Amino acid sequence: MEALAVRLSQLDAQVEGAIRVVMFYDTLMRRRVDLPALARASAGLAQCAAGIRLHGTGRAIRMAPDGREAPAPGPIPSPGTTPVTLDDEEIGEVWLERPGTPLPLDEVLLDRLALATAAVVERYGPARTTMADPALVELAVSSETDEAARARALRLLGFAAGLPVRVVAVRSQLPLDRLGVLLCPARPVKAAPVGDVGVILATTVDPSRFPDGVRAGIGAAERPDRSWQQARIALRFTAPRRPVVDHGSLGAPALLAQVPPDVMRDNADVAAIARLAACPDDVETLDAYCATGSLRRAADLLHLHHSSVARRLVQIGKALGFELTEPHGLMRAGLALMAWRLLDD
Structure with missing residues (x-):
């Protein structure tokens, strides 16, 4: 030299x-x-x-x-x-x-x-890379993987034996490595694309750390395979006003994810929401009203006068075929809106 x-x-x-x-x-x-x-x-x-x-x-x-x-x-x-x-x-x-x-x-x-x-x-160190081999991540989260193979995959990914591992399913324009670092700056985290969804594995997940523009479903279980199933379900329930959904917060509505798509399409309320979707303002108004349960709070959310929102809700109720201002009508509309979004996933 x-x-x-x-x-x-x-x-x-x-x-x-x-x-x-x-x-x-x-x-x-x-x-x-x-x-x-x-x-x-x-x-x-x-x-x-x-x-x-x-x-x-x-x-x-x-x-x-x-x-x-x-x-x-x-x-x-x-x-x-x-x-x-x-x-x-x-x-x-x-x-x-x-x-x-x-x-x-x-x-x-x-x-x-x-x-x-x-x-x-x-x-x-002090840190290894966030991105991981997709095949190794898929092995860790698959329900078909035996426990010995799953434990080995997690060990190769850098997770210590016995640690709970939660899974996040994301759709984001932000690169997965940057997103992983934002979510877990000081704890083990790995990420990889699996199909058309980004997968993040971490020992802890703070929903408040997700940046704007990211849709994310968080699995509640500590087993990676079960957490992955829950994360995918939670991702389907995300919406513009609710971009991050923890499966543990879904409760009974999570059961909608088990309803066959054809059954949901044939439901009269879901079909009415699908027709309503031709007017995005109506869907946005209905979404705000279902999210708040209050005419005035929906108006504040939409930055409209409450009388304008009231007129819209009257027209939407006629299109749906039931009265939105009644508790049962509000529940029907909320469930139909959720089901329609699951079809659109």
Whole structure:
């Protein structure tokens, strides 16, 4: 390597510098440094503050050229951040806080720092990647898997024996790895696509951590196979006003998921809702009224005057064939709306 660097230096001084940067990081890897030491060495080499951030922890490691922690955020990183990738998943980013114009070798340094960071994370942690082999995830959640094979799959996924594992079924434009990190920033979590649904396995799930734009069904059982069945059912009950549904909160309406689709289509109330769907405003009004059980609260939710909502409900009741303002009519409408959405799943 040294002989190659000497020969190349006779052709281009910048190439020699790049080779020396590569050798510098190769030496760090042989010494098995941790992330703070890696950031400290990088800052010393670059003679400006260097930073490392992992998505799984959210904490930034920033070191100054003198080897101490950088006291405060520096200027906008230049030439920008470089992603850290492990197993085809972006797990973090690295950067240099160099004021002014970047130096010619900054890009090479950042590339090597990103590679070294991935190697350190793979060796020591603090976090493994979120994405998992879909076949392994499917084995863990399948009801046809025997318990010995399921336990082995969970162990390979990183879940300790005896830990409860809950399953979440999601539909989201947000990448599954980012979503998994948001849900469980400090606990074991794995994700993979299975068919047209994203699957997330975690020891705990906080429904409040789901970002906007995500539809999610959360299984209540601690066994992954049972939790997966429940998560898929809960996902079918999600709606614009209820994007995240925990199966444990469904109660008796969960039984609707067991009704054959043809039986639901033949029901007069469900068929009436299907016809009503030609007017989205009517469906939205009915949904708000069923969700609140109150004319005035539905009006507040829709940002309309209560008299306007009342007129709409009269017309909707005529289309459905029963009085919505009566308790029995409200129950019928709510169940029919749920059943119609299950057909649309």
